Amino acid sequence: MTSETKRNWKPATSLVHGGTTRSPFGETSEALYLTQGFVYDTAEAAEARFKGEEPGFIYSRYANPTVDMFEKRMCELEGAEDARATASGMAAVSAALLCSVKAGDHVVAARALFGSCRWVVEKLMPQYGIETTLVDGTNLEEWENAVRPNTKLFFLESPTNPTLEVIDIAAVASIANRAGARLVVDNVFATPLQQKPLELGAHVVVYSATKHIDGQGRCLGGVILSDKQWIDDNLHDYFRHTGPSLSPFNAWTLLKGLETLPLRVKQQTESAGRIAGHLACHPAIERVIYPGRNDHPQADIIARQMKGGSTLICFDVKGGKKQAFSFLNALDIIRISNNLGDAKSLITHPATTTHKNLAEEARNDLGILGSTVRLSVGLEDADDLIEDIDRALATAA
Numbered sequence: 001m002t003s004e005t006k007r008n009w010k011p012a013t014s015l016v017h018g019g020t021t022r023s024p025f026g027e028t029s030e031a032l033y034l035t036q037g038f039v040y041d042t043a044e045a046a047e048a049r050f051k052g053e054e055p056g057f058i059y060s061r062y063a064n065p066t067v068d069m070f071e072k073r074m075c076e077l078e079g080a081e082d083a084r085a086t087a088s089g090m091a092a093v094s095a096a097l098l099c100s101v102k103a104g105d106h107v108v109a110a111r112a113l114f115g116s117c118r119w120v121v122e123k124l125m126p127q128y129g130i131e132t133t134l135v136d137g138t139n140l141e142e143w144e145n146a147v148r149p150n151t152k153l154f155f156l157e158s159p160t161n162p163t164l165e166v167i168d169i170a171a172v173a174s175i176a177n178r179a180g181a182r183l184v185v186d187n188v189f190a191t192p193l194q195q196k197p198l199e200l201g202a203h204v205v206v207y208s209a210t211k212h213i214d215g216q217g218r219c220l221g222g223v224i225l226s227d228k229q230w231i232d233d234n235l236h237d238y239f240r241h242t243g244p245s246l247s248p249f250n251a252w253t254l255l256k257g258l259e260t261l262p263l264r265v266k267q268q269t270e271s272a273g274r275i276a277g278h279l280a281c282h283p284a285i286e287r288v289i290y291p292g293r294n295d296h297p298q299a300d301i302i303a304r305q306m307k308g309g310s311t312l313i314c315f316d317v318k319g320g321k322k323q324a325f326s327f328l329n330a331l332d333i334i335r336i337s338n339n340l341g342d343a344k345s346l347i348t349h350p351a352t353t354t355h356k357n358l359a360e361e362a363r364n365d366l367g368i369l370g371s372t373v374r375l376s377v378g379l380e381d382a383d384d385l386i387e388d389i390d391r392a393l394a395t396a397a
């Protein structure tokens with residue numbers, strides 16, 4: 001076995017070579033170790049491995065060489081000490097939140113969360129005696145006022161789904177530190193290239209690798225990154241014994257996805273910026289929210305904490321739900337889907353799909369209206385996408 005060791009690489013290099021371990025065959029591409037378990041030459045060797053006295057793999061629920069390459073490559077990209085890869089983004093979020101709290105603890109979370117994340121915080125955690133408070137994540141006073149003596153965790157995503165609200169991660173991290181709580185950041189919408197929550201003071205970062213990291217609509221996956229101590233003390237046993245592990249096949253696909261992540265995110269962000277500019281001038285569009293435009297409500301925070309814009313745009317079609325539906329139905333290249341970060345451009349009507357479980361009042365609080373759509377910009381030529389949008393808006397009108 002030979003391993004690539006990090007030599008102060010820039011992200012694009014790490015994403016091609018980072019974490020690679022080669023078998024004695026010296027294969028060029030990462031090997032796919034599609035195996036459940038591992039064999040030992042002697043009973044003594046098995047004993048030593050179980051005691052942790054000898055390195056090596058035991059069982060793929062714990063760790064697997066292909067999954068290990070994916071975890072190490074993600075650590076390099078994120079600047080994290082350690083990571084655990086999971087079967088989906090929700091497995092990552094729920095493990096990160098549940099592994100370190102117990103009945104009687106208190107969790108504060110921003111109310112603008114991916115639908116399933118909000119279900120974990122609002123419904124699941126209280127069932128196990130964990131108190132939770134939802135706050136307006138953009139209002140620092142609300143974070144401050146929500147703190148109780150038993151507050152153990154803060155949780156947020158930024159930019160948020162679907163209205164691309166931005167939360168000041170460094171400011172929330174310092175409130176968490178004063179409260180003796182850990183801040184978990186769901187960094188899916190920003191991607192690991194545009195925002196580094198650990199550098200901003202967050203303690204734990206989670207991803208749905210299903211989105212930009214795969215980026216080609218194939219596999220579900222997730223990853224949790226943090227310092228080694230937090231993972232050893234909180235996640236290690238939880239992960240081994242509850243089994244949210246990533247399949248080696250999916251880890252292999254995600255490794256190949258990481259190789260092209262910088263190229264895809266750069267191109268998709270560039271196209272999204274152009275399309276957002278076009279929509280902002282279009283008479284059939286009421287409101288455009290795009291991190292990267294000067295008229296974004298938190299443009300100053302974006303300039304401080306993000307390296308680039310977003311591959312997603314949120315906008316409102318004049319005329320409400322009826323016009324929004326006509327617009328979606330008239331699109332040709334851009335397909336209706338709840339996914340995002342894909343090479344294919346995808347559009348969603350959040351109020352009736354991803355956020356349908358929220359009460360109307362909660363949706364209105366988050367700015368998710370009948371007229372609101374979320375566009376995930378893909379790798380198609382931006383001119384073709386603009387033409388598709390213009391034609392569909394004209395048909396809808």
Ligand SMILES: *Cc1c(COP(=O)(O)O)cnc(C)c1O
Pocket residue numbers: 088089090091093114117157161186188189208209210211220221222
């Ligand atoms: C998609 C998504 C998740 C959940 O990821 P899955 O891989 O679908 O389980 C969590 N958080 C955010 C922000 C997401 O976009």
